[in-house]
Amino acid sequence: MSYTIQEVAKKMNVSTYSIRYYHDHGMLPFVQRDENNNRIFEDVDLEWLSIIICLRSTGMPVERIQHYLDLVQEGEQTVPERYEMMKAQQKRTLGEINDLQNHLKTINRKVDHYADVLINHKVDSFVPSNMEEVVNHEVYTDQP
Amino acid sequence: MSYTIQEVAKKMNVSTYSIRYYHDHGMLPFVQRDENNNRIFEDVDLEWLSIIICLRSTGMPVERIQHYLDLVQEGEQTVPERYEMMKAQQKRTLGEINDLQNHLKTINRKVDHYADVLINHKVDSFVPSNMEEVVNHEVYTDQP
DNA sequence: GATTGCCTTCAAGTAAGACGAAGGTGCTAT
DNA sequence: ATAGCACCTTCGTCTTACTTGAAGGCAATC
Numbered sequence: 326m327s328y329t330i331q332e333v334a335k336k337m338n339v340s341t342y343s344i345r346y347y348h349d350h351g352m353l354p355f356v357q358r359d360e361n362n363n364r365i366f367e368d369v370d371l372e373w374l375s376i377i378i379c380l381r382s383t384g385m386p387v388e389r390i391q392h393y394l395d396l397v398q399e400g401e402q403t404v405p406e407r408y409e410m411m412k413a414q415q416k417r418t419l420g421e422i423n424d425l426q427n428h429l430k431t432i433n434r435k436v437d438h439y440a441d442v443l444i445n446h447k448v449d450s451f452v453p454s455n456m457e458e459v460v461n462h463e464v465y466t467d468q469p
Numbered sequence: 470m471s472y473t474i475q476e477v478a479k480k481m482n483v484s485t486y487s488i489r490y491y492h493d494h495g496m497l498p499f500v501q502r503d504e505n506n507n508r509i510f511e512d513v514d515l516e517w518l519s520i521i522i523c524l525r526s527t528g529m530p531v532e533r534i535q536h537y538l539d540l541v542q543e544g545e546q547t548v549p550e551r552y553e554m555m556k557a558q559q560k561r562t563l564g565e566i567n568d569l570q571n572h573l574k575t576i577n578r579k580v581d582h583y584a585d586v587l588i589n590h591k592v593d594s595f596v597p598s599n600m601e602e603v604v605n606h607e608v609y610t611d612q613p
Numbered sequence: 614g615a616t617t618g619c620c621t622t623c624a625a626g627t628a629a630g631a632c633g634a635a636g637g638t639g640c641t642a643t
Numbered sequence: 644a645t646a647g648c649a650c651c652t653t654c655g656t657c658t659t660a661c662t663t664g665a666a667g668g669c670a671a672t673c
Contacts, residue, residue, distance in 0.1 A: 331650075342631055345652095361638055363651050379572045387629070401586070408583035415580055418573045422566055428523045429562045436559055439552035442545070475619075486662055489621095505669060507620050531660065617672080626663070637652070643645090 328366040337374055344374070350387060352377055352394055383418045472510040481518055488518070494531060496521055496538055527562045 334341045347353050348364065353373055357365050366374075373394070380390050393410055396403035478485045491497050492508065497517055501509050510518075517538070524534045537554055540547035 329650080340631075341651095343629080346630060359651095361651070362653095363638090376575075379575045381629090382568060383572050383576065404583050404586050408580065408587060411576055411579040411583060415573070415576050418569060418576060422569050422573070424526060425562055425566050425569070428527050429559070429566070431520075431523045432527065432555055432559050432562060435555040436552065439548055439555060442548050443552060473619080484662080485620095487660085490661060505620070506622095507669095525660090615673090617670100619668105619670085621668070622666090624663100624665085627661085628659100631656105631658075633656085634654090635652100638650085640648085640650100642647085 326368055328371075330364050330366070333366045333371065333374065337371065337378060339374075339378060347374070347377055347387075350391065352387070352391055354394070354398070380414065383414055384421065385414060385417075470512055472515075474508050474510070477510045477515065477518065481515065481522060483518075483522060491518070491521055494535065496531070496535055498538070498542070524558065527558055528565065529558060 328336070330341050330344055334344060337344075344353075345364075348356055353370055355367070355373070356370050357367070359365050376394075377390055380393065381387070385393075389410070393407065396407050396410075472480070474485050474488055478488060481488075488497075489508075492500055497514055499511070499517070500514050501511070503509050520538075521534055524537065525531070529537075533554070537551065540551050540554075
């Protein structure tokens with residue numbers, strides 16, 4: 326089964342720009358061209374791309390991904406380094422999920438607060454337990 | 470209590486460059502200067518900064534954050550728009566956490582696979598259930 | 614009084630794309 | 644058959660959110 330760049334972009338949910346960028350930077354080493362110089366993608370390329378997307382989405386810089394993919398191609402003696410890379414990435418990602426969950430709590434509180442303001446139509450009445458806005462050079466107490 | 474830019478950077482775990490960037494772009498409207506033109510930060514500025522960090526970390530573009538902070542300063546009649554912004558951000562963040570958790574599963578599998586290879590010292594023996602590497606133009610079956 | 618260390622501004626550099634222009638190919642529709 | 648359309652290509656510029664470097668001011672300290 327082979328795909329055009331557009332089909333791959335849709336299937337993998339990335340832009341054609343990104344795919345060309347990865348290819349141009351040597352991260353899709355098996356992509357072929359047809360007689361009109363168009364890129365043609367096979368399933369193996371989709372697998373490589375999905376690894377790239379996974380690592381990029383979890384914050385690995387392109388340069389590191391290139392290095393990782395080089396290691397994969399060098400064979401089994403590079404497994405120790407690959408193992409360390411993936412452990413580091415695992416740690417990074419756990420940390421980022423944790424950070425995001427904390428930030429989400431802050432956002433949830435904002436949403437709840439605004440919903441409260443909207444429901445109670447508190448246009449001029451200040452209720453201490455919900456005052457958390459920083460408005461016009463005045464700071465009100467932040468909710469816990 | 471007042472702080473130098475360096476102290477704020479350490480306390481909030483961002484670079485001084487970022488803080489100056491946010492200040493220069495109008496996102497820290499209450500920051501004062503001392504007699505030598507150095508920025509001095511009060512607790513209110515730390516609160517603004519923490520909101521900025523929260524929104525940036527969850528993927529809101531600087532331009533949107535500026536708009537949000539403008540709304541905050543415009544007062545209570547902007548609460549409906551702020552509510553919508555925070556709900557959108559909430560949704561975005563939930564989606565990103567979900568994506569990251571999926572990517573994490575892929576990474577976990579890699580880690581487990583490499584650990585397995587290292588423990589079993591499988592230098593030349595291929596075990597079908599664990600073949601997932603793309604090496605030297607050959608594709609082995611991906612693990613589920 | 615020179616060094617160290619913090620701060621400043623302003624300009625330029627970076628990463629990872631996003632995008633526009635100019636042009637080639639192939640399909641279809643008149 | 645030729646015009647339009649929908650793809651694809653390369654190349655080059657633009658964007659975002661910083662990051663870094665250069666050049667220099669003020670304060671303490673050796």
